[in-house]
Amino acid sequence: MAPQKKGEDKAMGKVAIYPGSFDPITYGHLDIVERALEIFDKVIVAIADNAEKRPLFSIEERLQMAKIIFKDTPNVIVDSFKGLLVDYVAKTNAKVILRGLRATSDFEYEFHMASMNRSLNTHLDTLFMMTSKDYFFVSSRTIKEVAKLGGGVEGLVPDLVVRRLKEKFKLPVTKKKQIGWDD
Numbered sequence: 001m002a003p004q005k006k007g008e009d010k011a012m013g014k015v016a017i018y019p020g021s022f023d024p025i026t027y028g029h030l031d032i033v034e035r036a037l038e039i040f041d042k043v044i045v046a047i048a049d050n051a052e053k054r055p056l057f058s059i060e061e062r063l064q065m066a067k068i069i070f071k072d073t074p075n076v077i078v079d080s081f082k083g084l085l086v087d088y089v090a091k092t093n094a095k096v097i098l099r100g101l102r103a104t105s106d107f108e109y110e111f112h113m114a115s116m117n118r119s120l121n122t123h124l125d126t127l128f129m130m131t132s133k134d135y136f137f138v139s140s141r142t143i144k145e146v147a148k149l150g151g152g153v154e155g156l157v158p159d160l161v162v163r164r165l166k167e168k169f170k171l172p173v174t175k176k177k178q179i180g181w182d183d
């Protein structure tokens with residue numbers, strides 16, 4: 001058997017949990033997952049079943065959308081969880097919670113959450129990835145607000161999400177609203 005290189009054992013079977021509300025999932029989320037797959041062998045997209053946050057999309061709808069979106073992405077598992085994130089993570093073999101950071105304004109909330117999770121389970125770490133420049137202004141909250149008011153969110157969320165948002169807000173399926181030189 002070939003001698004194991006230093007760190008090779010650690011690189012095997014690395015799993016990250018990517019938790020969130022994903023209400024709805026955006027290209028910002030997809031970008032984080034794609035880049036995380038360069039580091040981890042498996043990424044579990046863990047959708048919080050958090051009815052108290054009054055999500056636009058039910059847990060079933062969010063799960064279904066994510067499952068369709070990742071159906072051709074090997075090594076991504078889509079799941080949901082209720083209750084404490086650390087309890088969910090403990091049921092997997094993951095040691096890392098993955099979160100995207102868009103701007104310094106995200107930092108305080110994320111810092112508190114990561115610190116709380118670490119205090120609940122000292123074996124877990126939170127890894128932050130900076131959102132790509134193309135998506136740093138994209139959040140599920142603003143996507144919903146823009147979509148509700150009839151603005152175009154194409155290119156910021158997958159087409160399936162665009163359609164589901166239009167269905168939710170009972171908007172006609174039209175082309176992206178763009179302001180051009182001729183307007």
Ligand code: PNS
Nearest residue numbers: 019020021022048083084085086113116
């Ligand atoms: O996409 P979001 O809404 O920023 O994700 C937040 C989420 C779901 C990751 C967070 O609220 C969470 O982990 N909820 C589960 C309950 C929990 O464990 N709370 C303690 C962490 S401070």
